[in-house]
Amino acid sequence: MKRAFPILAVLTAFLLAYALYQALVVAPTDALQGDVYRIIYYHVPSAWTAFLLFFINFIASVQYLASARPSTQRALKWIVVALGIIGLIAPFVPQVRQQLPVGMYPSSVATTALILVGLYFLIGRYFPGQDLDVLAVTAAEVGVVFCSIVLVTGPIWARPVWGIWWAPGDIRLTATLVLWLIYVSYLVLRRFSDSAQTQKLAAVLAVFGALDVPLVYFSIWYFRTQHPQPVIGGGGSMDPRMLHVLLISWMAFLCFAFLVCWSRFRLEKLRREVEEAEALESLLEPGGPTTQTSKARVPLSRGPQ
Amino acid sequence: MNSASSIKFLYAAYIATWLIHALYLGSLLRRYSRLRQQMKDVGK
Amino acid sequence: MRSFWSITLATLTKDIRLEWRSKDALNAMLFFSLLVVVIFMFSFDPLAEESRHIVGGLVWVAFLFAAVVALNQTWARELRNQVLDAYRVSPAAANALFVAKALGNFILVSLLEALMAPLFVVFYNLRVLGPAWQLIPVALLGTWALVVNGTFFAAMSIRTRSRELMLPLLLFPVSIPAVIGMVAATTSILTGEDSAHFYIVLLLTYDVVFTTACLALFETVLQAE
Numbered sequence: 358m359k360r361a362f363p364i365l366a367v368l369t370a371f372l373l374a375y376a377l378y379q380a381l382v383v384a385p386t387d388a389l390q391g392d393v394y395r396i397i398y399y400h401v402p403s404a405w406t407a408f409l410l411f412f413i414n415f416i417a418s419v420q421y422l423a424s425a426r427p428s429t430q431r432a433l434k435w436i437v438v439a440l441g442i443i444g445l446i447a448p449f450v451p452q453v454r455q456q457l458p459v460g461m462y463p464s465s466v467a468t469t470a471l472i473l474v475g476l477y478f479l480i481g482r483y484f485p486g487q488d489l490d491v492l493a494v495t496a497a498e499v500g501v502v503f504c505s506i507v508l509v510t511g512p513i514w515a516r517p518v519w520g521i522w523w524a525p526g527d528i529r530l531t532a533t534l535v536l537w538l539i540y541v542s543y544l545v546l547r548r549f550s551d552s553a554q555t556q557k558l559a560a561v562l563a564v565f566g567a568l569d570v571p572l573v574y575f576s577i578w579y580f581r582t583q584h585p586q587p588v589i590g591g592g593g594s595m596d597p598r599m600l601h602v603l604l605i606s607w608m609a610f611l612c613f614a615f616l617v618c619w620s621r622f623r624l625e626k627l628r629r630e631v632e633e634a635e636a637l638e639s640l641l642e643p644g645g646p647t648t649q650t651s652k653a654r655v656p657l658s659r660g661p662q
Numbered sequence: 663m664n665s666a667s668s669i670k671f672l673y674a675a676y677i678a679t680w681l682i683h684a685l686y687l688g689s690l691l692r693r694y695s696r697l698r699q700q701m702k703d704v705g706k
Numbered sequence: 707m708r709s710f711w712s713i714t715l716a717t718l719t720k721d722i723r724l725e726w727r728s729k730d731a732l733n734a735m736l737f738f739s740l741l742v743v744v745i746f747m748f749s750f751d752p753l754a755e756e757s758r759h760i761v762g763g764l765v766w767v768a769f770l771f772a773a774v775v776a777l778n779q780t781w782a783r784e785l786r787n788q789v790l791d792a793y794r795v796s797p798a799a800a801n802a803l804f805v806a807k808a809l810g811n812f813i814l815v816s817l818l819e820a821l822m823a824p825l826f827v828v829f830y831n832l833r834v835l836g837p838a839w840q841l842i843p844v845a846l847l848g849t850w851a852l853v854v855n856g857t858f859f860a861a862m863s864i865r866t867r868s869r870e871l872m873l874p875l876l877l878f879p880v881s882i883p884a885v886i887g888m889v890a891a892t893t894s895i896l897t898g899e900d901s902a903h904f905y906i907v908l909l910l911t912y913d914v915v916f917t918t919a920c921l922a923l924f925e926t927v928l929q930a931e
């Protein structure tokens with residue numbers, strides 16, 4: 358498994374370079390915005406990647422909380438399946454279809470629902486016990502990195518195009534900001550908490566954050582209808598050639614994100630092993646825990662499992 | 663804003679993106695080396 | 707086996723009695739709230755034409771600061787006397803404790819708001835151009851939104867370093883939709899320019915969602931200490 362990493366890294370580097378070439382050279386110039394619009398090929402894929410990672414953190418957090426109670430686990434599985442079926446069928450129902458934004462096909466909504474449900478079960482299967490929590494912190498951290506990029510490239514794009522750095526009524530950028538804030542507070546909680554059950558607390562916070570996001574969206578959406586403002590990043594349909602480059606760029610960044618997550622995951626698992634080893638060492642020392650060195654300390658950030 | 667001066671925003675965005683990624687990867691490397699040091703100490 | 711509400715009531719009356727006996731903390735909070743209003747009055751020109759448009763925001767930011775000060779002491783007494791173990795006995799007891807604390811905070815923060823609101827009216831020469839009665843549901847729902855999550859996050863912050871800093875750090879991001887609702891609703895009512903209806907419904911939804919979440923997850927948080 359470890360040998361695959363350098364190979365994948367090189368492949369990803371090539372993919373990123375290819376995507377860059379596509380973005381800067383191959384993609385056509387925008388009629389309205391000129392060449393500056395090409396920021397989109399970094400801005401939007403970063404956003405999609407960040408949202409995917411935050412969603413993974415949410416799934417991992419929920420499953421981590423449920424792992425303590427098998428009955429809750431079972432109930433959750435059925436709820437997820439039900440949501441998947443709804444997500445599969447609903448977009449095709451006429452009343453719902455009308456509500457979909459321009460350019461969003463019902464089939465892509467259905468496919469997304471299926472993928473998300475699949476993610477739930479894949480994560481449950483391949484990340485047992487503590488690995489769920491390691492996945493959660495990994496996804497949160499890397500998600501914050503990508504989210505930061507969205508928040509930085511967004512205003513850089515808005516300034517030349519709209520003349521303003523920020524529009525408070527811009528749903529997407531503002532909602533992204535709130536998501537970023539929630540997850541930074543999540544990381545701060547993990548860093549500052551000394552409880553033996555820090556992981557559970559962080560998982561609870563992730564659930565709160567997830568509940569918050571739709572509310573954020575609706576509050577800004579209504580605010581926007583009362584105070585119309587420019588939409589940074591544009592809406593509506595896109596030139597198919599541009600969409601093509603956008604997807605290539607997204608694939609490249611997904612591979613990159615995967616590698617970064619893999620590294621972070623390994624780092625976290627290693628860190629926990631070392632912590633355990635240190636704790637064990639301090640317990641087995643001749644004088645007992647009272648003679649522990651400053652480096653070896655009993656870890657408080659892990660509960661008994 | 664004409665396209666000539668707005669192109670620097672494009673470069674700024676791309677550079678900022680990779681700067682942020684580089685900073686994060688750097689912090690990962692630093693944490694790895696610190697961990698390796700700790701592992702050596704535990705092994706003693 | 708005491709019922710849920712009897713535990714809640716008992717805890718609540720005990721807290722009020724204890725707080726009332728030594729009013730030091732309460733007086734300090736009242737004075738702090740007054741100071742916040744005065745600072746705002748000096749920072750944001752009350753005579754400006756548009757002052758009615760921004761007062762909604764100012765009022766709720768001031769309430770938010772006062773609420774954080776009040777929320778930070780929520781669990782101080784329990785921690786000092788190490789009584790939290792007694793509440794881990796049953797989920798009913800845990801939720802009864804939470805509701806008691808949340809209600810106590812609600813009363814306390816409402817008290818602070820009752821002091822600050824008239825001051826704003828005086829300093830900013832406020833006249834309500836819209837339906838003034840709507841300010842009551844906005845105040846009630848908005849305050850509950852801050853207090854319910856604040857009490858919950860205060861419990862989460864108990865075993866963190868920089869406990870007092872952790873609370874607003876966790877509370878503010880999650881409260882953003884509620885803050886949008888409170889401020890927009892208050893501004894709509896003050897200026898009479900828009901209907902606050904949507905925002906009141908938003909606040910109600912927020913309160914229902916997060917009260918449920920807090921009740922469902924408080925036991926998990928309590929066990930974690």
